[in-house]
Amino acid sequence: MYCFLTIFALISLKEADNLRLGDGSSGILANTKYGTISGKVFSTPSAKEFYAFLDIPYASPPIGKLRFQKPLPPEPWKEVLNATENTKICWQLRLRSEKVENDPRENEDCLYLNVYVPKDPSENEPLAVMVYIHGGMFSFNDGTFKSYKPYNFVERDIIMVSFNFRQGPLGFLTTNDSVIPGNVGLWDQNIALKWVQQNIEAFGGDPKKVTLMGHSSGAVSVTFHMLSKQSAGLFSGAIAESGAGIHQPKLQSFPKYFAYKLAHAIDPKMGEHNSSAELLAFLLSVSPSIISNITKLYMKGDLRFSNPVIRFADLASRYVDVYFYQFSYFGEMNANRDVLDEEGLGKAAHCAELPYLMYYEMDGDTKTYPKSDIRMRHILSDLFANFIKYQNPTPKRDSRLQNIIWPKLNSNTLLYLDIDDNLTIKENPRYYRQCRTIFDKYYEHPLTQLN
Ligand SMILES: *[C@@H]1O[C@H](CO)[C@@H](O)[C@H](O)[C@H]1NC(C)=O
Numbered sequence: 506m507y508c509f510l511t512i513f514a515l516i517s518l519k520e521a522d523n524l525r526l527g528d529g530s531s532g533i534l535a536n537t538k539y540g541t542i543s544g545k546v547f548s549t550p551s552a553k554e555f556y557a558f559l560d561i562p563y564a565s566p567p568i569g570k571l572r573f574q575k576p577l578p579p580e581p582w583k584e585v586l587n588a589t590e591n592t593k594i595c596w597q598l599r600l601r602s603e604k605v606e607n608d609p610r611e612n613e614d615c616l617y618l619n620v621y622v623p624k625d626p627s628e629n630e631p632l633a634v635m636v637y638i639h640g641g642m643f644s645f646n647d648g649t650f651k652s653y654k655p656y657n658f659v660e661r662d663i664i665m666v667s668f669n670f671r672q673g674p675l676g677f678l679t680t681n682d683s684v685i686p687g688n689v690g691l692w693d694q695n696i697a698l699k700w701v702q703q704n705i706e707a708f709g710g711d712p713k714k715v716t717l718m719g720h721s722s723g724a725v726s727v728t729f730h731m732l733s734k735q736s737a738g739l740f741s742g743a744i745a746e747s748g749a750g751i752h753q754p755k756l757q758s759f760p761k762y763f764a765y766k767l768a769h770a771i772d773p774k775m776g777e778h779n780s781s782a783e784l785l786a787f788l789l790s791v792s793p794s795i796i797s798n799i800t801k802l803y804m805k806g807d808l809r810f811s812n813p814v815i816r817f818a819d820l821a822s823r824y825v826d827v828y829f830y831q832f833s834y835f836g837e838m839n840a841n842r843d844v845l846d847e848e849g850l851g852k853a854a855h856c857a858e859l860p861y862l863m864y865y866e867m868d869g870d871t872k873t874y875p876k877s878d879i880r881m882r883h884i885l886s887d888l889f890a891n892f893i894k895y896q897n898p899t900p901k902r903d904s905r906l907q908n909i910i911w912p913k914l915n916s917n918t919l920l921y922l923d924i925d926d927n928l929t930i931k932e933n934p935r936y937y938r939q940c941r942t943i944f945d946k947y948y949e950h951p952l953t954q955l956n
C-alpha cells in the first residue's frame with residue numbers, strides 16, 4: 506500500500522513534468538482532484554531544495570452571495586494552474602488607527618493554500634504532513650510563504666501545508682441564526698483539512714499522518730478541531746502552541762449585537778429593528794474593506810494563555826497522549842522579546858518560539874544569531890518533527906536532544922518538558938495542581954455553542 510502510493514506520487518510529478526511543460530520553463534506538476542497545478546523549486550537557507558506550490562484554491566471564492574457563508578469546494582479547472590506565487594491574503598482587521606491603508610494583496614477571494622514538498626526525501630514511504638494554522642487573534646496574518654517558512658520541516662522529510670482563512674467580521678460575524686451562521690473562518694480551516702485528505706497523496710504525502718499545528722489563535726483553532734465532530738478523522742496529531750479553545754473571551758466578541766453595531770457604524774439607519782435578512786442584504790452591499798475597517802469599535806481585553814492551555818492539556822490527556830512543554834529559552838531570535846517580564850513568568854513571551862520553527866517575521870533579516878539560538882532551532886525542530894512523524898517527540902535517545910525522553914503528561918504527575926539551554930523534565934506547571942479545583946468549580950464549560 507505504502508509503496509504503491511510513493512510510486513504513484515513520483516510518477517505523477519515526473520510524468521506530468523515531461524508531458525506538459527515543453528516550453529522551457531521548469532514547471533513541477535502535481536495532479537490535484539480539481540486540476541493540475543504547476544509549482545517551482547525553492548531552497549532552504551542550508552541549500553536543500555524543495556517543491557513549492559503556492560496559492561492553490563481549496564474552496565470556491567467566498568464572494569458575492571457566498572460572503573459570510575460556509576465555504577464550498579473549488580470548481581475544477583482544465584488548464585495547468587500556475588501555482589508559483591502568493592498574490593492574495595484575506596482581509597485584515599484594521600485595529601490600529603495608525604494602520605489604515607490597505608495591503609494590495611488583501612482580497613475577499615482569499616481561500617488558497619500552499620504545499621511544500623521535500624525534493625529528495627530520505628524515506629521511501631509516503632511522507633508525514635504538517636498543516637499549519639496561523640495565529641493573529643482570528644483577525645490578521647496570513648498563511649503565505651513570506652509569513653511562514655517550511656524550511657525546518659522539509660529538511661526533515663515533512664510536507665508542510667499552510668493556508669489563509671477568513672478572519673475578522675468576514676470570518677466570524679454572526680446573526681446567531683442561519684442567515685449569517687458565523688465561524689465560517691473555522692469552516693474554511695475544516696474544508697482545507699478535507700482538501701488535504703483528498704489531495705495530499707498527489708504530493709507524496711500520507712493522509713493518515715497529518716498533524717495540525719498552530720500558534721496562539723491558530724492553536725485555539727487546533728483544539729477546536731480536536732473537539733469538533735466535523736473535523737474527526739481529518740488529522741491524527743495536533744500541536745497547540747500557546748493557545749487552547751477553552752475560556753476564550755475573544756470568541757464571544759462577535760455575537761449578534763456586534764453584527765448590528767458594525768452595520769450601524771457603516772450606516773446609522775441600520776439597527777436592531779432590521780431583520781437578520783436585512784442585515785445580510787446590507788452587509789453584502791458594502792465593500793469588504795469597509796467591513797474590515799472597524800478601528801476602535803471593539804476588541805479590548807486581555808488574553809490569558811497559560812491557564813487554558815494547561816487546563817486543556819490536562820483534560821485532553823484523559824483521552825489521548827499529550828506531551829506538554831514550556832519554552833523558557835530567551836535568545837535573540839525570540840519573538841516578543843520586549844513584552845514586559847511578568848512576575849514569575851520569565852522572559853520568554855507568548856509565541857517566543859515561533860521564529861525558531863517557522864522563520865516567522867525573519868524575511869530579509871540579515872542579522873547573525875548566536876550559536877545557542879541556532880542550536881535551539883535544531884532542538885525545537887527535531888522535537889516537533891519527531892512528533893509529526895512518529896507522534897512522539899523523543900522516540901529514542903538522541904544526543905542532539907540531550908538524550909532526554911519526554912514523558913507523556915498525566916493528570917496526577919503533570920510532568921512536562923522545560924525547554925531552555927538544557928532540556929529538563931519538570932512537574933506541575935504554574936502550580937496548576939493547586940488551581941485545578943478552582944478551574945473545576947468556576948470555569949465556563951467550553952464549546953456549548955459550537956457543533
Ligand atoms: C507563472 O507565474 C510566474 C509569476 O507570475 C511567471 O513568472 C511564470 O512564467 C508563470 N509560469 C507559467 C508556466 O505560466
Ligand SMILES: *[C@@H]1O[C@H](CO)[C@@H](O)[C@H](O)[C@H]1NC(C)=O
Nearest residue numbers: 599605606607794795798800
Ligand atoms: C478606515 O476608517 C478610517 C477612519 O474612519 C479612514 O480614515 C480610513 O481611510 C478607512 N480605511 C479604509 C481602508 O477604508
Ligand SMILES: *[C@@H]1O[C@H](CO)[C@@H](O)[C@H](O)[C@H]1NC(C)=O
Nearest residue numbers: 680681682759760761762954
Ligand atoms: C443565540 O441563539 C440561541 C438560540 O436561539 C440563544 O439561546 C442564545 O442566547 C443566542 N446567543 C446570543 C449571543 O445571542
Ligand SMILES: *[C@@H]1O[C@H](CO)[C@@H](O)[C@H](O)[C@H]1NC(C)=O
Nearest residue numbers: 774775778779783784786787
Ligand atoms: C433597516 O430598517 C430601516 C428602518 O426600518 C429601513 O429604512 C431600511 O430600509 C432597513 N434596511 C434594509 C437593508 O433593509
Ligand SMILES: *[C@@H]1O[C@H](CO)[C@@H](O)[C@H](O)[C@H]1NC(C)=O
Nearest residue numbers: 834907924925926927928929
Ligand atoms: C546545563 O547543563 C550543564 C551541564 O550539565 C550545566 O553546566 C549548566 O549549568 C546547565 N545550564 C543551566 C542554565 O541550567
